[in-house]
Amino acid sequence: MRELMPTLKLPLKYSLDLKIIGVAILYYLFARLGYFLAFENMSALPAWPPSGIAFALVILMGRSVWPGITIGALIANIMAYWNNPGLGPQTIITVSSAIAIGNTIEAVAGNYMVKLWIKDSYPFRHARNTFRFLFVALIMCLAGASIGAGSLYFNNVIASDSITRILFSWWVGNVVGILLFTPFILSVARKIKVTLSPARVIEVGIYFLGIVAIYLLLQVDYLTITMQRALPLLALPFLLWLAFRFELIVAIAGVLIVSLISIYFTVHGIGPFILSGTDNSMLLLQIFIGVISISTIILSATVKERLDAQHQLQEFNENLEQMVQERTKALNDEIGTRKVAEEKLQRTNHELSKRNTELDNFVYSVSHDLRAPIASVLGLINLARIDKDVAMKDMYLDMINKSALQQDHFIKEILDQSRNSRLEVKREPIQFEPLIEETFNQLKFATSTGKSVERVVNIQQDAPFFCDRWRLKVILNNIISNAIRYRNGRDPVIKVQVTINQNLAKLAIEDNGKGIEKEHLPNIYKMFYRATDDGAGSGLGLYIVKEAVDKLNGNINIESEVGRGTTVQLEIPEII
Template sequence: MNVKLPLKYKLDLKIIGVALLYYLFARVGYFFAFEGSTALPTWPPSGIGFALIILLGRSSWPGITIGSLVANVMAYWNNPHLPAQEIITISSLIALGNTLEAVTGTYLVKKWIRDDFPFRSAKNAFRFLFVTMIMCWIGAGISTWGLYINDVVSSDNLLRTGISSWVGNVVGILLFTPFILACSRKIHVRLTTGKAIEVGIFILLLGGIIALLEVDYMVATLERALPFLVLPFLLWLAFRFELIVAIAGVLITALLSIYMTIGGVGPFVLSDSYNSMLLLQIFIGVISISTIILSATVRERYQAQNKLLEFNENLEAMVQERTRALNEEIVTRKNAEEKIQRTNTELSKRNTELDNFVYSVSHDLRAPIASVLGLINLAKKDTDGIMKDMYLDMIHKSAMQQDHFIKEILDQSRNSRLEVKREEIHFEPLIDETFNQLKFATSTGQSVQKVIRINQEAPFFSDRWRLKVILNNIISNSIRYRNGKDPVIKVNVEIREHLATLAIEDNGKGIEKDHLPNIYKMFYRATDDGAGSGLGLYIVKEAIDKLNGHIDIESEVGRGTTVKLAIPELI
């Protein structure tokens, strides 16, 4: 991971920066040295150098060497028992050990942990601890060996010095490396009301402990119990806040503990300075490790919870999407089944109609032709002029019947093939036109009285040709099956709220009730007089269906028939 700096620093500037920081924190480490001892309770440069080489890359290792060399030369320069050559030798070996320590740690982090911020999970946090202990043996070992070969440390104190140096390096890394790495990352500050209350409680409890230290009869006990009292607070920080807050608390606690112990105050002061320092290092190591591991565990659990919530949300979305897809598929299949069922019903209907059509065509088309041929033969044989005129009238009647039948077949064909056409409809001229055409097509059309009432104030849009076919067939039936005396046809039209309501009433022969359920069937005849083809009302019903309308017929034999139509406007 590379730090995003505001300027593009060259390698030499990085090295100088690392050397300067290493040296400054080395001076901080010497500031906390125990009097009369060469060992230090913590070596902050170990943690600083390790963090910087992780952030800036292994190419910055010369900065650690330079900073360590300068810091150690300055530390041993005032020792009257060491000549300059030995000081340089010792400082060089210590610098070599510190450099190898940081480079080895970085290599293990890259190859083993494979994460520049190894505090995301408990597993990587434990690996970081093992890396810290391994790398510190290198730095401490080379440093102790350098002191030994230059007679600064005797063989009796060799192990003791090595352990102290190792622990000091470990403590320095545990305190400063996590803090520097956490500071280099983007910090998310989310101070909620709950967190603010927790901070307030935290401050109150700390204030309570400090107040108790002022009570004389509790001072001695509380001083010894301070490590145990501080630990829950640090664990609280690790459990409830980000790593940077928790490790900052550990860092402050550690520095205060070192400062107080150096001053001869606190629970870590023993009769021997070395033992005091070792006890202090153990305490700092324990609180650092506990805080880092707990923080990593909490972070891992938080990430697992977020992933689980995200997974649940994705799963719920997937279930909803799949359910919606299944519902759409079910609807599609249902529509397809209904369409197939309608198609099958329509095919069955068309097959039946086709059978009836073939039969009717073979009968109704051939019958007038056969009649015409017969009448022609009779006319040829008969020399009477009056009979010839009668034969011509009969031939004319047969031709008109066949023409009417052919027109009905054409109307049915056009109705099934043509799309519905939206046109503005004016009912009054449409009805007048229908009556006028039927007047010439029917020999008795003039003897029928018509009563027309139309209430149309707004424009109405529908299919004019289909309306003409509907009116033509209904009015034609009213004329054809009129009564013998004073025939009347009443037509009432009402346009209201995009709906046309028509009522066509006559006082003709009427239809028997037994025939009413079948009058819309193809080629069905309600009478036996042979005047019609049985297609008229069938065509009317098909045209009404095309317009999404409704038809209802009421009839009584001897009193007449009323046809009621409801036709919605085409939008």
Template structure:
């Protein structure tokens, strides 16, 4: 079913009509609470309704207050035989203007001084609301009282009494109805916990107990007189434990009941004379209203501060956790950096030591063959024997080969430290065959070396071919160089197991003494002075194996030979 939407230009008119209608209806309620044979009212509800609606709907609905007040006052004075129609209309118009000015002043002070349309969240604003109420009601009561005096409705002697009674009635009306309407207009979240239900049950049981005590004959008079005192703790309890709408609702109920019974001539507020009864009743309503509003605002403010403090603590705890995590991360980062720096320092120290050894050994090992060659050349010039000259040439050749081998090892070491690992397909059989063939010419051998090669490779294997060639060249050249005097044999076994290549190179040569084993991978370390080794071979092998993330193990026994075992993972 389609909904009927009114044009925007009629919305303000409807608000004004609604305000006028509500003002009139609550004015009728106020007249119902009037004392018999008295023009004074204990409370004027329209003042509270007009003030609340002006705050909620805005200043533009003020004509509704004027209209409602005009109609209500005309209806109130119309049956007064002492006043003519023109006087009634004049009085009613001035009073309506006074009621409108009263609400407009209050709305202005709320907007400009309190600056909060709901001034019951903080105790300071609640007190300001009380001062605003007293001031604005004084304006409305003054205009209304002046209208009655100027139209001879009251005498000069009755001005102060009328002004005070009117002012108190408007104040009570605002204290009762304005907080209630403003609370209803706000969204309220109701949570019915077990503890809260128990409190509500205790409240109703306590109320029932007071009612039962009133039925006891010898307690009736005392309990009636004590009812205002008994009601106050319960109302304060509502203000302390519940939202303002519940607390002010309790005040409103207690006030209406008190007014009703007082008008009927019973209860603790009945005194000699209606004016005295009204004043006592108004004082009671004012006290419980003010106490409830202030306490509710104080509790609300405290709860807000507690909530903010809780949020601050949670945020602070989160900040502490975040900062702790950041500090832990920073500590971890620093620790990693320190470890990295320590490794770098160790590496630098190692490289510096190696560099010192390198400079010393290079200067020695490069100059030694050159010095030998120069010496042999001088001998050859002096010696006229042809056979001796051939021997000198052979010795020069040997020195040149030694220097060439040394330079090649230095180049291999330099390339291994500088070049990135390169992934290539490796076929071990031609690689090993090529290594043996090159060493056959590069190493002078008095007797041929027997080779036993066993390779198990069914599929492709990927690694760095140049580094594998350097590793094999150095290990096999050592096996050839330090062979035994009879029947030298070199066995090479290769097995590819998935993504891992296992190599074993075994010889029956001279072997390495045990005291030299811990130092064999050091740069320029020579386990023996026998032969022309530079001491770089196994150092280069170890460096190349590390580059390939592999592992090397050497076992040796003097007089029986050496076995070198290699494990090299495949490069991804």
């Protein structure tokens, strides 16, 4: 492992050196392209591609790669001037070194201005930054052109009367090289997602058909001269189409192809840019290339900016719609929550009002029903003290016992109501047959006569039914005790039917007793309400039954006819 570590670190250690060597090689290769497209017997070039390459590489890799620009420029210029018989080796090295320094300063200065002014390594996202990029190119190229032309002048390579012309041509050539190659390199370096929709494919087909049509028109004899002169104008709509419909890399590639073809044919004396003098031809060519480059880049940036704005607006609208939906949902939830809270508050207020009314009735009835048996007992005791008859004393004792039992039953009902209000519902296995048997056994002495009550019990239960045993016992006890207490003179019969069906217990308890008058039926579940005036009951029995049934989420229905009896129907759901 120790022997492998230097090998693994080698690429990281020398990564900057590799970048510098790569920059030098690219600079030299594109310099050869520039010399290939040069006019004959001219020191200035129509376009200097290495300026654009160097500027783009410094933006992408940082200013630390500047030695690569210097090395590449130095080698390219030495190779260009080496075969010049009018220059000595020392002059060639001096001029080449000065030009290399100027080219390096040009690229580094341009990178500095991009970071300071544009603050974006890809200046073609917005039209404003595109214009700034153009100004940066114009300013930075003055450095390279001035140093290059000055080195030629001070080394007696050019005369003083031609220095202005050389400087201007040099400056324009560097600017054209930046406008052509820097946007192209920066666009290539970006990750671009290419999607070819059917509409785009049709557009590309129409584009190539247009080019073919122009070529065919050039072959028509009487249109040849006119079409050659009009080619620059005919190229503009196609280039603007590319800028408007495609990414910058496609548009600038079209500009680059048109420019290189124009330079090649103009250098060879063919095309619409040929004028009387070579300088004039080159300047016209440079103006054409500069105009189509600037127009294409600015239009592409404007379209990109507009599309980004539309996309942001669309995203904003989608987000806004989503926010509105979320807010609407939140408001609906809040309204629902408030509605539930209001309903709960109404139920609570209703329950509180009910409890207050019941409390008032309770205080009144308790004070009356508890004191009445006590007053009766005290009165009977006084009578027993006065009356010396033994038989009368026994009667007084029976009456005292009856009053005590009545008070005990009333207290038991109060306790049942209290427990039903406080205790949670319990889930217990219920077998109705022993539960009903137990209820009848406890109530068999509830009648003061010797007559027994006939009972008919029919229970259909195959499995345990889970419910609250104590509440079921309270319900059955009160209903069956009422059936026994309010029986007719004839033989009393109580029928009990129990059916368990799909987690629901249905009970029907029918008697042949006195019955309840219809005008009393709506009020029988009220606290302390008595449907009769015989004083046998406290008025709490059916109230407790209704409360217990509600606790079990069940239903109760009572049907009664005076003189024929009463039927109580119950539906009790199983506790899951």
